[in-house]
Amino acid sequence: MTNHEANSLVIEGVSTAYDQANVLENVSLTAASGKITCLLGSNGSGKTTLIRSILGLTPPNRGSIRFGGVDLAGLPTHRVIAAGIACIPEGRRVFAKFTVEENLRIGAYQETSDAAVAQRLAHVYATFPRLSERRDQLAGTMSGGEQAMVSIGRGLMRAPKLLLIDEPSLGLAPILVRENFNIIRRINQQGITVFLVEQNVHQTLAISDYGYVLSKGRVVAAGEPSELGQTRQVHEAYFG
Known part of the structure; x- marks a missing residue:
């Protein structure tokens, strides 16, 4: 396994349910090694459920979550963290x-x-x-x-080799949001892979290398930040 694969998070076909109702439907995405990958979506889109699924707090019913060549799906949370993953909770x-x-x-x-x-x-x-x-x-x-x-x-x-960051702008004044995002960029420059889960579109896209949009538990768009910000799916996910 290359170092690139070792520090990449690869999620394939993940579905997660609460009380028989699917919250995530067939979600596939990659947080590439050494990069900042963002997951955008409004409240209720399933972002936090995906983090819980990665951490083993709400295991998926289907699909795989791989990090460092190990399938994390079904592992207890302490084993996930021991694999080199840290989470900054919202x-x-x-x-x-x-x-x-x-x-x-x-x-x-x-x-x-x-x-x-x-x-x-x-x-x-x-x-x-x-x-x-x-x-x-x-x-x-x-x-x-x-x-x-x-x-x-x-x-x-x-x-950590991978940092999961859940809604770092939540409840902060705009100047502190900017400071926080600058810190995240500096951490990434130290070689740590970052998976950033956020509602704040503009600040997030400004520091990300690649992004996904989650709406009603499904990935509806993916791409480079410059193109993602212009997509109809981003506008619908937030304003439609």
Whole structure:
């Protein structure tokens, strides 16, 4: 297996149901190694269900989800994460009563080497100098933008090969959204594959290499950002 395949997420023919009702129907897409791939769609399109299916929280009834040559479909969540996948959940979800550093260390709970944890902490603090200054501050007392940094930093503490990012713009002021997306681009430039699930079309397409549009549980469009933004499917998915 090439390194390119090792860090690519390949989803083929995935269908996922809640209470016998299909939420995802025959979804196929690829998040290519070393790239930023986005999945656009309005609320209720099935985006979060797809993330849950990848993570093993809501296993698909049909189809395969491959990463590093391993089919993740049906694996428990801790095995999916151990394969080199980290998820930044929507809404940030920091541990409010823990300090910044305690929050970050939770991200490395599967790592047994103290030296590796220290190295990852140093890397996160270099990426987010503001967190370094506030490492002893309770995460719950920080601004929304700072909590977003804590959440992304916690994901980086896993030293992931693939980062799943769910709605990073949710609830943030426009200036913080721009800052967040710049951070995502910088993380990708460090060699981490990014699968970005978002509603914010313009900011997302501006940093993505390739994108898909999900509507009512189906992929209705795919392509380069420049062409995807012009498609009828994008306008219908959001405004129709």
